[in-house]
Amino acid sequence: MEQRSNTFLDNASEALKNTGQAKRRDSMARLTPLLRSAAIEDAGDFESLRQQMKQVRQHSLDNLAHYLTQFEQEAVHNGNRMHFARDAEELNSIVLDICQQHDARRVVKGKSMVTEETGLNSFLQRAGLDVMETDLGEYIIQQAVETPSHIVTPALHKSAEEVRELFKDKHDLGPRALEDTTDMVAEARQVLREHFLKAEVGIIGANALIAENGYSMLVTNEGNGDLCANLPKTLIVCTTIDRILPRAEDATAMLRLLARSATGQSQTAYTSFYSGPSRDGDVDGPQETHIVLLDNARSEMLTGDYREMLECIRCGACLNHCPIFASVGGHAYGWVYPGPMGSVLTPLLTSLEQSNALPNACTSCGRCAEVCPADIPLPDLLRDLRHEETLEKLSPSRWRLGLKLHAWVSQQPWLYRALTATIIPLLHLMGRRRGSFTRLPFASGWTNERNFPAPQKKTFMQLYKAGMKKPNE
Amino acid sequence: MSESARSEIFAKLRTASRGGSAEAIDRERQCLQSAPAPMPPATEVCEAFLINVLKNRGSIDCAAGRGETVKAVAQYLYQYFRSHRLVAGNDPRLAAMPWRDAGVLPRFGGIETGEPVALSFAHLAVAETGAIVTYTGKANPAANNLLPEHQIVLVDRNDLVATQEQAWTRINQDMEKRGRPRGINFIAGPSSTADIEGQLVYGAHGPSSWHIILLGDTPADILARAHSAVT
Amino acid sequence: MNEQQHGDHPASNESMQVSLFVTCLADLFRPAVAFASIKLLEQANCEVTVPPSQTCCGQPAYNSGDYEATVPLARKVIEILEPADYVVVPSGSCAGMICQHYPRLLEGEWRDRALQLASKTFELTTFLTQIAKIQPLSEQSTELPTITYHDACAGLRELNIKEQPRQLLQELCGVAVKELDQSDVCCGFGGTFCAKMPEISGKMVGDKLDNALATGAKILTGGDLGCLLNLAGRAQRQGEDLEIRHIAELLCGDLDTPPIGQSGQR
Structure with a gap:
């Protein structure tokens, strides 16, 4: 994906002028913190939960070589084929190779920010594959040829009216009017159901990898990720090397915090653990499963000053609570990850030179750190990036x-x-x-x-x- | 290419990792603090489970014995479909139900296009999250959870645990005995999406209705109590 | 959060020795805040000194990421303030800078000295409610109109300043704060942020002002001059009929001084 982070101010200016979107952002910025705080109250002891998760994540990262080795052994034992990718290009070509080995034409995908990061879709499409995003939000922006504006709800910048027009344009609707959102959801369901049934390859991400048993964990509300994982004959799980947890129970604190922080639900509708290909006696499931683990600067982050950022669980709470994200929306950040977490990640995954505006898009108000379920000191990390910006003389003299x-x-x-x-x-x-x-x-x-x-x-x-x-x- | 990528990544990770024996690492992990479970909405575990199912926008029913169970399923089917047909996994517990007594006509196997209702028997259920747990396999084809418009799930109250940690204790015991299932699915409510303007819509890809029937002895007024706790 | 230790305090009849860290914004733009702070501290039985060589706590350079320029300034501030029994600061962000960020910025011996200073440095309203415990004057002070309060982010989240100003307004002035919607959201000041990203900052301060106006209050107050200058500047630009004053001014009943950004000659 083409990066436009350094025109942040121009992007922001443009976003502020789009009054329709700005109004929707304002109302989401009021709503989402209320939903979260009600859910967090219901969780009981938020501070203990996030400290536990922090301990687990730190322990996992401290011993990443050990746990990744263990995960690899168990995953292979479970019948998976393991692949390692140093960078975006390597991940993309590994996935394409697998598709080509199976003469696959049709691919269905669950939501995966990692494959957004690598630009997998356009890579596969250029090679002639029919790639279909199946998360409703991802599907909408794919049809509209846009990029995600939020890591959890990627099409939140679009109005219902825009989605209706989009579906009218892209689908053969006949007499269907798509009066309300329920109709639009049903429309997408019907179209995508066909794709699920025909696809030869399913691609999903993972919220965690469990070292002790080689399972990968997937958390969704729609169930689309599970359809991708269960219906096509070949399954490819794409995620990064840092997503490891020692044991399945260690996912518990994360699960107690993830959905509450993200959407204000106590948990999502589907929390699934997949170990590998279909077993003897199984009536369904993929015949072949691959796990592709991407590094893309994570191993450098592990030894660097921004290691805590690897503890991020991608809940999006920092986006929902950031007044700057609320003002300008995700597209202004000009790459895959927006908001406070994106302003830290983007310089680390691309370069500070290409994105030094982002760490400045912060008033140090501290609201992001306050709600972060991983207890990441985001304003401190952003200030440290401004320190690097100063040292490298990237800011205006x-x-x-x-x-x-x-x-x-x-x-x-x-x-x-x-x-x-x-x-x-x-x-x-x-x-x-x-x-x-x-x-x-x-x-x-x-x-x-x-x-x-x-x-x-x-x-x-x-x-x-x-x-x-x-x-x- | 992949092999050199692998060794390069592992080499970097080994430099970054703290090192130490597997035993030492495991000892350190044992010492991590635990994650407190949220306060349950009711002290009694069945009630807490049913309340959380309702909060997850599922619907609930109870049945003491097998006769009542098939009757409860028949009622649900009739209420929504004026039909007696459904598809169910090859679970011996489901096969042993006296379906004919209630006039229900189950077809056992994987769901096929156009079948609107699927029935599953949960492997276990978790009161904390109001989730049911199934393992993929003959008894529970994954598609039966994911493709129908309506999913009915039977939960034996003896398979109900209070917390997620207890669920994993059970799952780990099962895996020791019978090996690792391909998929372990925690399902907590109908499929939903809020991707258009944040408006919550059910039935995104999977079921739009999710009906739980709790089997076994439960207090007579438990359904009423659960409903009153949520409204 | 707030790691300040509330150690032994002298008996109430003995007066406390307090050094006032005026803050550069109060020194340059609003001396009324410093005078009011002195008056309040004296009312709370404190003996106040103003260390004469103080200037700025270093937030502008620090928050812009110039740690190298901030370190010598932070050391200087520590040297100036550390002889005091207590240091009181009429600003949450400057107190937060000393209490939270100096220890983060400095190393070795200087870090220890920073921690030592942090343990006796307090934001004004915290000091008056938790340490010196100010008592209301016997005669009723100036009658105040309806008031709304802006919780400045650094004070709110770094030092847990939330109830203290409300409690003081209630006890000393007999007024309850009319709460503004979205009270925990930033006003868009953010130090150099407001000048580096003016358009976004303008949107944020506009929203904050709308929320303040919606309360119907006559006065908007707060504990941080940075936010108040930002809000007052915006209110003036929009021609709003809203007085903006620092909490210290209200607490000592000073309504004679023209509100921030107003001439008093209207």
Whole structure:
């Protein structure tokens, strides 16, 4: 997928002008935190749960070589074929090879952010395969030739009206009017059912891999992932090497937090564990199963300063609680992962140079970290990325030098006092009549959107030194 | 290519991993704190389960014996379809039910196109989540869970556990005895989606209705109590 | 969250020695906040000093990611403030900077000194409710109109400042806060964020102002000048009839000073 992260400000500006979408984002930004907080309250001890999950994730990552080896052994024992991919291209060609070995023409896919990351769909389509996304949201954006705007609900930027028009355009509807969302869901169900029944290959992601028994865990509400995993003759599970958990029970805390954090449900409708191909006596299931494990910078993250980001469970709570995500939506971030988690991941998975605007799209308000079920200190990680941005001199020099100068002057109290004692009274005089400025040189960023309040007569330090007790004396 | 990718990735991971023997790693894992289960909505496990099924937008019924069970299934079928037909997995427990007494005509096997109702017998069920658990196989073709419009699931109250941890204890015991099933499915409600404007719609790909019948001795007023806890 | 230790406190008849960290925004733009803070602390039986060589806590450089420029400034602030028994700061974000971020930024001996300073540094409303326990004056202070309160993010989430200002408004001024919808959402200030991403910041501050106006309150107050300057600037731009003042000003009944961003000559 073509990256447009560094035009974040332009993308955001465009998004803010689309009033229909902005209004829907506002209402989702009000609704989703309410749903989450009700569900989290119902979960009981949120803090203990997330600390447990953090411990489990840290332990798994501390011993990733051990657990991945164990997973591989068990998965092979279960009859899977294992593949490892260093990067996006390798994953894509492994998957294509498997499809070609089976002379497959039709592929159905469950929602997988990892394959969004690798751009698998377009790669397979270029090779002549018919690839069908089956998660309703993914299906909608695939039909509309768009990209996900949210990691959990990828088509949330589209109105029901737009979906209706899209289906009218792409489907042979006949007399069906698709009056409400129920009709549209039924329409997609009917179309996709045909694809499920005809597909030769199913591709799904995994929310976790269980080391002790080689199962992969899949969490969905629609059941589409399970249809992909059970109906086609060949199943390919695509995920990343960091998704490992030691034992099935270790998924429990994650399951207690994932859906609650994501959608405000206590759990999703389907939580499935798949071990491999069809067994003797089974009446259904794939004949052949493959597991493709992608690295794509995860092993570097493991030894780096942003390791905690590997503990992310992709619930989307940080997106739903971020006022900047709510303002501009997911597309503005210009790549696969948006919002706070995306602003950390994108520079790590692509490059800071290509995405240094994203870590700046943060007011350090801390709402994301507060709700993160993995207890990832997202504002700290974003600030650390801004630190790297400073070190690499990627930020505008006007800003960089200005802030350096400010910090330096702040260390010279006499100079600081002399400067402020000159400037502040002057500003006061200039702004005295109105109380605030509508324009100020060097502060257009501020004054484009709001007035600049004028200071009181003098600085506090001037007044205090003069023995005053009030600013107006 | 794949082999060199594998060894390169593992080499990186070994450098990044802490090392230590499998025993030491396992000891460390044993010491991790546990994840507290949420407070159940009722102290009695059957009631808690039924309440959570309702919260998951399933519907509930109870049946004491096999006669009542087939009657409950017949009633459901008649109410929605004016029909007596359904498809069921080759589960001996289902085969042994006196279907004829209630006039139900089950077909045993995997679901076929156009069959609107499937019946399953849960392997176990979890009160904490209001989920039923099935293993894929002859007794439970996965498609029977996923393709019908309506799914009816029988749950023996003796197969009901309180928490997810207890469910895994049972599943692990089963795997030791009978090997690993291809799929272990926790199902907690009808298939749903909120992908269009956040509006919740049931029956996205799988069943739009999900009906649970709890078998065995339960308090007489348990259904009423469960319903009143949710409304 | 707040790791401040509330250690031994002197008996109530003995006065506490407090150093006021004025904050650069109060020093430069709103001396009224610092004067009000001194008055409140004295009312709470504290002896207040203002260390004269203080300037800025370093948030602008720190939050922009220039840690190298922030470290010497943070050390300087520690040197200036550490002789005090208590340090009080009329800003959640500057108190949070000292209490949470200095220990994160600094290493070795300096980290220990930062932690030591953090243990005796308090945001103003926390100090007045939990440490010095201010008592209302016997004579009724100025009658206040309806008030709504903006919870600044750093104070709210780094230092758990939520009930303290509401409690003080109730006890000292007899007013209950008219709560604004979406009170835990950022106002779009974010330090340099508001100038780096003005359009997004403008949307956020617009939303916050709408929520404040919807309460029907006459005064919008809060504990962080950054947010208040942002909100006041936007209110002035939109021509809203809303007074914006720092919580310290209200608590000591100072309504004579023109509201933030207003001239008082209307």
